[in-house]
Amino acid sequence: MTPRTPGRTERRGRPERAGRTERPGRTGRRGGDSGTREAILDAARKRFAAHGYGGATIRGIAADAGVDPALVHHYFGTKERLFGAAVRLPVVPGELISSALAAGAGDPGSSLGEHLVLTALEAWDVAEIRDTFLGLLRSAATSEQALIMLREFVTEAIVGRLSAAAGTADPAQARYRAALVASQVVGLGIARQVLGLEPLAEAGRSELAAAVGPTLDRYLRGDLG
């Protein structure tokens, strides 16, 4: 609501890239703005932890932060973007998936699977991604609540979006196929970005997309045996 986009662009000094999250604490020259943003993020972290990704609402988070829900929407847009900012994801996975699906559908030169792998590899190519992954793993391995929150987020924002691209009208089968895709992409992220497993960690993006893309294509639309 109240989409004061020009004002936001002014503050950041550059246009936003699609799928990138807002970086808390790096924007806002006026103290009041960043104080409000931080209050919202604090409230969001507590609500997501206490109620899970599905159970937390923008309205509840706004109430805890003592602001109007419209202000939460103004600063963070969707619940998915707010979650991404709260757990310091450098990107919004669901938005990237949607744009990869749209781009892949219109490109006869490379497959949808290759598009998805390239999108993930590009999204991970930021300095802070390792710390983000380590932080998520640490939370999930330490707190059952954080694990449930992560499961809900992956289920809704990643598997949910991917299942739209599965070549089946059966929703359960579509989610199974999407979850297989998620398993390969999560494994690639852990092997490459967290564990630094060679020679996977140093492999080029296009080489990996050619190797792993057909796997995702088969999981989404191929014969599963």
Next chain:
Amino acid sequence: MTPRTPGRTERRGRPERAGRTERPGRTGRRGGDSGTREAILDAARKRFAAHGYGGATIRGIAADAGVDPALVHHYFGTKERLFGAAVRLPVVPGELISSALAAGAGDPGSSLGEHLVLTALEAWDVAEIRDTFLGLLRSAATSEQALIMLREFVTEAIVGRLSAAAGTADPAQARYRAALVASQVVGLGIARQVLGLEPLAEAGRSELAAAVGPTLDRYLRGDLG
């Protein structure tokens, strides 16, 4: 050395299954035995953490525990088995991979990839596997040393063994193919056993083996684009 196998079987009261690790603290009716075993495991955990998987030696661990190296071999066999017991793996991944590769090579009815997936799924089918995985993730996400140790172990014991099955004479290419296999299997383990991602978590083993097996076959021996 001094392979007193009958004595070991007596203590456990049942024959060992191939690939299963010794369970520290559950065997040994005599206090002296379990005290020595625990001292060795304590020394092993510290050495693996301080020197990494590659740098820790049975000789050094034995010296720290104040016992003869032959006793370490007697209780735990190989360094790989000792590591497995120290980090409480319910199985020894490298041994399972070797037996899956041997079984897969001789079975015309199902592919090597299917054998590998089934082997992993069966190995994970023990009550404590979730705690083991969570413990490994927590250590790796908390301590850089633990992360390096895990990377070395995966590189030597898992990628090293799998690369023998890759259809190439080029060692670097074989390791790349093996690392791709590891990425899918690790991702499947995290999605299914840690995150509990549905409907992957409730899928049957043979269904998953049919879906994921061909991926591993292609990574090991197929066209990578």
